Amino acid sequence: MVVLDDLSTGFAENIPAGVEFHRLSVHDVAQVLTLDAGFDGVLHFAGRIEVAESVARPDVYWHNNVQGSLALLAAVRAAGTPRLIFSSTGSMYQAEGTEKLTEDARVRPRNPYAATKLMVDMMLAGECGAFGLGAASLRYFNAAGAVGRLGERHDPESHLIPIVLQVAAGQRDELLLYGDDYPTPDGTCVRDYIHVSDLATAHLLVLETIQPGPHEVYNLGNGNGHSNKHVVDAVRDVTGRAVPVKLAPRRDGDAAATVASSEKARRELGSQPAKPELHRIVADAWAFHRARH
Ligand SMILES: NC(=O)c1ccc[n+]([C@@H]2O[C@H](COP(=O)([O-])OP(=O)(O)OC[C@H]3O[C@@H](n4cnc5c(N)ncnc54)[C@H](O)[C@@H]3O)[C@@H](O)[C@H]2O)c1
Numbered sequence: 532m533v534v535l536d537d538l539s540t541g542f543a544e545n546i547p548a549g550v551e552f553h554r555l556s557v558h559d560v561a562q563v564l565t566l567d568a569g570f571d572g573v574l575h576f577a578g579r580i581e582v583a584e585s586v587a588r589p590d591v592y593w594h595n596n597v598q599g600s601l602a603l604l605a606a607v608r609a610a611g612t613p614r615l616i617f618s619s620t621g622s623m624y625q626a627e628g629t630e631k632l633t634e635d636a637r638v639r640p641r642n643p644y645a646a647t648k649l650m651v652d653m654m655l656a657g658e659c660g661a662f663g664l665g666a667a668s669l670r671y672f673n674a675a676g677a678v679g680r681l682g683e684r685h686d687p688e689s690h691l692i693p694i695v696l697q698v699a700a701g702q703r704d705e706l707l708l709y710g711d712d713y714p715t716p717d718g719t720c721v722r723d724y725i726h727v728s729d730l731a732t733a734h735l736l737v738l739e740t741i742q743p744g745p746h747e748v749y750n751l752g753n754g755n756g757h758s759n760k761h762v763v764d765a766v767r768d769v770t771g772r773a774v775p776v777k778l779a780p781r782r783d784g785d786a787a788a789t790v791a792s793s794e795k796a797r798r799e800l801g802s803q804p805a806k807p808e809l810h811r812i813v814a815d816a817w818a819f820h821r822a823r824h
């Protein structure tokens with residue numbers, strides 16, 4: 532296995548021991564992904580991932596996520612790599628309420644980040660049709676939880692669960708809760724959190740099934756919608772700590788609700804999340820947090 536990452540938001544200490552690593556941008560992947568190297572597949576995770584940042588700096592997102600993926604596809608084609616899995620997003624769908632979103636639900640990206648993911652999904656469909664690549668876009672809903680020393684970690688942190696854990700740990704005074712006037716049961720946004728280990732397992736299942744030619748899309752979530760207030764309650768339960776909350780204006784680009792139907796992944800891949808409960812996901816994230824501080 533070869534890992535390529537420019538470490539723009541990633542951490543060198545997370546790279547498994549013994550793995551060949553290149554600190555390189557995806558734009559320059561052709562330096563490593565050559566015909567001679569004989570790779571049998573690519574897992575494409577590289578990209579910028581933050582909704583609010585993408586609203587403020589759409590140029591960065593088009594460059595990194597779309598142009599970077601174009602460079603990768605050119606290299607994949609030149610090297611004759613037969614299969615590719617792409618980290619797409621469940622946040623591109625247009626939800627009416629908290630209904631479970633299937634892969635054929637209407638898409639309406641609400642921010643440049645989600646738009647870049649949809650654009651790459653469309654590029655992959657074309658690439659498969661024209662050149663015979665076998666590809667899958669995995670539309671993750673909200674990845675969360677942790678596996679041992681590998682967990683959610685951004686600098687600065689912007690994601691809900693790690694921020695609420697920082698508040699519980701006394702490292703932040705309060706959670707700024709972005710909006711409570713959404714058309715959801717308690718007025719706060721609703722998300723579908725999936726354990727990162729269940730996401731990893733789904734990738735392995737997809738790798739076994741990909742055939743040259745088609746482009747497949749799979750939604751990966753648990754089908755459970757949790758409001759932001761519900762996440763705060765789960766953190767209070769798991770940690771036994773207080774979590775002060777201060778209401779703040781809505782965050783630009785946020786969708787009211789995204790909840791997955793992962794029926795297609797279950798049916799076609801045999802994907803069955805082992806850790807679907809929010810409390811388990813939060814408990815694993817809390818264990819990761821405590822081990823680091
Ligand atoms: N975290 C989620 O809830 C979630 C949900 C849906 C999709 N995704 C997607 O999953 C993928 C991984 O997300 P994550 O949560 O682990 O985020 P992350 O920021 O921790 O990981 C992204 C990685 O890509 C690297 N990277 C960024 N730009 C690069 C470039 N130009 N060249 C090489 N490497 C580059 C970063 O250094 C980092 O290691 C992303 O594509 C993201 O959009 C994440």
Ligand SMILES: O=c1ccn([C@@H]2O[C@H](COP(=O)(O)OP(=O)(O)O[C@H]3O[C@H](CO)[C@@H](O)[C@H](O)[C@H]3O)[C@@H](O)[C@H]2O)c(=O)[nH]1
Pocket residue numbers: 580581582619620621622671672673674689690691692694706707708709710720721722759782785789
């Ligand atoms: O300090 C905070 C941080 C977040 N939120 C809210 O919490 C919810 C979840 O936000 P966040 O954890 O930032 O995740 P999302 O914006 O839902 O996006 C994540 O989930 C998407 C898939 O659904 C991925 O594509 C993105 O990469 C990933 O960042 C949203 O309503 C935010 O407004 C707050 O209220 N306060």
